[in-house]
Amino acid sequence: MSQPDTKQRILDAAEHLFARNGYHATSLRGITTTADANLAAVNYHFGSKEALLEAVIVRRLDPLNEIRRGQLEALLQKAELAGELPSCREVLRAFVEPTLRLRQQGSEAEDFIALIGRTLAEPRGIAMSIFLRHMQPLLQRIFQALALSLPALTEQDLFWRMHFTMGCLSHIMRCHERYSMVPDNVNIDLPVDELIEHFLDFTTAGMEVAR
Amino acid sequence: MSQPDTKQRILDAAEHLFARNGYHATSLRGITTTADANLAAVNYHFGSKEALLEAVIVRRLDPLNEIRRGQLEALLQKAELAGELPSCREVLRAFVEPTLRLRQQGSEAEDFIALIGRTLAEPRGIAMSIFLRHMQPLLQRIFQALALSLPALTEQDLFWRMHFTMGCLSHIMRCHERYSMVPDNVNIDLPVDELIEHFLDFTTAGMEVAR
DNA sequence: GTCTATACGATGATAGAC
DNA sequence: GTCTATCATCGTATAGAC
Secondary structure: OOOOOOOHHHHEEEEEHHHHHHHOOOOOHHHHHHHOHHHHHHHHHOHHHHHHHHHHHHHHHHHHHHHHHHHHHHHHHHHHHOOOOOOOHHHHHHHHHHHHHHHHHHHHHHHHHHHHHHHHOOOOOOOHHHHHHHHHHHHHHHHHHHHHHHOOOOHHHHHHHHHHHHHHHHHEEEEEEOOOOOOOOOHHHHHHHHHHHHHHHHHHHHHHHHO | OOOOOOOHHHHHHHHHHHHEEEEEEEHHHHHHOOOOOOHHHHHHHHHHHHHHHHHHHHHHHHHEEEEEEEHHHHHHHHHOOOOOOOOOHHHHHHHHHHHHHHHOOOHHHHHHHHHHHHHOOOOOOHHHHHHHHHHHHHHHHHHHHHHOOOOOOOOHHHHHHHHHHHHHHHHHHHHHOOOOOOOOOOOOOHHHHHHHHHHHHHHHHHHOOOO
8 A cells, every 4th residue: 555645755754854864864764664665676766865955956946946036136126126226135035035035834844954954065965966056046136136236346345245145045945853952042033024123133144334 | 014104094095985976875895995095994993984984074073163163262252351341253264265265275174065055955864963963062162153143033034044154065065076067157166255255245244134 | 657676796894804 | 013804884787576
C-alpha cells in the first residue's frame, strides 16, 4: 500500500532531515525510513541524492521568488508613477518579508527556511550551486533596485552592504532556535512581524549611513 | 621516520579540509593522506574525528579570544577613567578586528576563519557545541559592554541587534571568495582594513539607530 | 509505472597486533 | 608510533513483484 504520495513523503522527509542535519550528514536510508518508503524509491523518483536535494530546494524556492519579484516590481512601479525613488527599506522588505513569513505557514516551511540558511553558509557546496542557479536573476534585480534607492553609494559600497544584509538574513533564517547565550529576560520567540521590523531597522540604517 | 611533527601536520591538514569542505564531507583518510601520516595516527593523537575537530578549533580560538578580551577590557577601562561611555563602534571593533586580521597572518589562519564562519552556520552541529563552550564567557562580556555603550536600548533589542551583527560577521568570515553575483567593477579582494571599517560602518549604524 | 528486496563496491571510524 | 584487519554504513544499481 502506498499513502497519498510517496514522492511527496520523500520530499518532506528529505527537507526535514537536510535542514536539521545538513546534506552530507543525512543518509538516503534515514530519509526513506522516515518517509516510510523503500530505499530504491529515491533513485526511482529523483535519480540521485543530489537531484533529490535540488527537488527539495526548487519546490519552495521558485514560488517564493515569484512572490518576492512581484512585490519588488509593484513597489518599483508605484515609486516611478509617483515620481519618487523607491525607499531602501521597502526594497529590502520585498525580499525579506515573504521569506520570513513562510514561518507562519507551518513547520514544513520552517524546515525549508533553515535549509536555505544553511545552504547560504556553505560556499562551494552542492546546495550552493543549486541555490545560485535559481537566485541569480532576482539577486541582480534587487541590486539594481537598491542602487536606484541609494544613488549616493558607489557600486562597490552597495555591494558590500548588500553582502552584509544577506549575512544577517541567512543568520536569522537558520538560527531560529537558541544558538548562543540568551539572557533570561529576552524573548527568543519574537513574532515574525516584529522580527521583520527589527531586521529592517537594523539593515536599513546600515545601508543608508553616510561614509 | 616522522617529519617535524606528525600531530601538527594532521592539525594543519584537518583545518584546511574541514574549512574547505565541512566536517562531514571530510574523511580521515583524506586528512592523513594530505598530512602524509598514517590513518590510525589520528586516533592515536586525538582519540576520534570529533576530538580532532575540537583540537583544530581550540588551537586558534583560545588565543584569539585572549586578544579580543584584552582589547575589550583596555577599552572599557580607558572609557571609565575618562568618565565616558565606551563607544559602540570600538566595542565591536575589539571583537571584529582581531578576528579579521588573522587573514594577514597567512593562509593557515584564513582556513581557520572560514572554519569558524562555517561552524556558526550549523546549529546543533558538533562544531557548534565545541565553539560555544569556548565562546560563552566572551560573548557575555561583549553583551555587557554593548549594554553599557547603548543605554537607550532594551536588553531585548540589544540581543537581536547583536544577533544580526554576529550574522554579518560570520557571513564575511566564510564568504571571502565570490559566492554570488559580483558586478564586474566591484573589487572582491578588499584590503582587510577597509573591510573592517565597512563592516563597522554598517553594524554600528544598525546598533545605534533609534526605534 | 511504482515499488521492493537485495547486492555491490567504496569508504567510513576504530581497535589490536606489532 | 605504524600496519592491517574489521565491521558498519554509505550511495547506487539491478532484477523482478505488484
